[in-house]
Amino acid sequence: RGLRWLARYQNADGSWSLHAFNRAPGAVGDEDGLGQESDVAGTALALLPFLGAGQTHRDGEYRSLVLKGLNWLVGRQKEDGDLRGSGIGDMYAHGQATIVLCEAYAMTRDPQLRQPAQKALDFIVRAQHSAGGWRYDPGQAGDTSVLGWQLMALRSGKMAYLRVPDSAFAGASRYLDSAQADRYGGRYAYLPGGGGTPTMTAEALLCRQYLGWSRDHPGLEMGAYYLLNENRPSSQKLDTSMPWFYYIYYATQVMHHIGGDFWRLWNDAMKETLLTTQRKTGSLAGSWDPLDQYGRQGGRIYTTALAICTLEVYYRHMPLYASSPALIAKTAESGGDEGGTPDKPNGRATQ
Numbered sequence: 001r002g003l004r005w006l007a008r009y010q011n012a013d014g015s016w017s018l019h020a021f022n023r024a025p026g027a028v029g030d031e032d033g034l035g036q037e038s039d040v041a042g043t044a045l046a047l048l049p050f051l052g053a054g055q056t057h058r059d060g061e062y063r064s065l066v067l068k069g070l071n072w073l074v075g076r077q078k079e080d081g082d083l084r085g086s087g088i089g090d091m092y093a094h095g096q097a098t099i100v101l102c103e104a105y106a107m108t109r110d111p112q113l114r115q116p117a118q119k120a121l122d123f124i125v126r127a128q129h130s131a132g133g134w135r136y137d138p139g140q141a142g143d144t145s146v147l148g149w150q151l152m153a154l155r156s157g158k159m160a161y162l163r164v165p166d167s168a169f170a171g172a173s174r175y176l177d178s179a180q181a182d183r184y185g186g187r188y189a190y191l192p193g194g195g196g197t198p199t200m201t202a203e204a205l206l207c208r209q210y211l212g213w214s215r216d217h218p219g220l221e222m223g224a225y226y227l228l229n230e231n232r233p234s235s236q237k238l239d240t241s242m243p244w245f246y247y248i249y250y251a252t253q254v255m256h257h258i259g260g261d262f263w264r265l266w267n268d269a270m271k272e273t274l275l276t277t278q279r280k281t282g283s284l285a286g287s288w289d290p291l292d293q294y295g296r297q298g299g300r301i302y303t304t305a306l307a308i309c310t311l312e313v314y315y316r317h318m319p320l321y322a323s324s325p326a327l328i329a330k331t332a333e334s335g336g337d338e339g340g341t342p343d344k345p346n347g348r349a350t351q
Helices: 002-008 039-052 063-076 091-108 111-127 144-159 166-179 198-210 218-230 244-258 260-277 295-311
Strands: none
Touching: 002 039, 002 295, 039 063, 039 091, 039 295, 063 091, 063 111, 091 111, 091 144, 111 144, 144 166, 144 198, 166 198, 198 218, 198 244, 218 244, 218 260, 244 260, 244 295, 260 295
């Protein structure tokens, strides 16, 4: 349902517009037009769930749509690999577009995508600050939010057997050390020296997992308890004061990789929340309302794409850790004190 909604709002040139999807050929005229101008980000975000569903430019019922979108992105790439585009295009948009190119290349091995994907990766590597982070423009001192998208892009490139220097990953790890908001690495700030937030903690913990933290790392354990006990999804109390769709996108991946009771408890809450809040009728059926913090900036394409990607976690991301003893999330449901400090883990993962 979500993919059908996204497909209807592709522009004739193959792009998607965060700010003007209500003027796309498939629009019926009563859609909201929230969102800032960044067609690169809109196109990349819209393509991610199609790729996650196994739809490529060579296979699947949406192959012509994916082909048009990929061609639009590649056609906007500069000679130095820059994909940021116009509008509010920045390293967010570049990182998201790079993930798309790397995933599409990995899935199809299409030689025409290899050079654009490699050039986009090279641009990210050159844009990294000496302290290890990335921000809106190349060379700026980093923030945790922008870093997450660049690291995911570099990892996608690595998995596609493209060239990514180890030094880029080492730098990202140094930046995350500086953004820790506690001594163990269980909470993270948007900028080094700031206070920890749920959203930045979720994004940073996923980065830590990609960078090699084990499932029983103390920081990962503490962070997972924090996300599950204090910031679990709930359709009855959707926290619109935070970037909720962004948060659940990252936190769901963290929990999926951890597995065990953490994943069981999180998965139940996540599914119930997303399936309940998806629009069911009218021209917006299949989409999610942009009600959370930054919803007006990202708009309906943004919230819908992130929600679909979150629901694709079961097959989009292979678990990082082998089946083995894992943490047991002790919450109000399993005997702990809700919102308090959980007991130490003492059991095996549930499969």
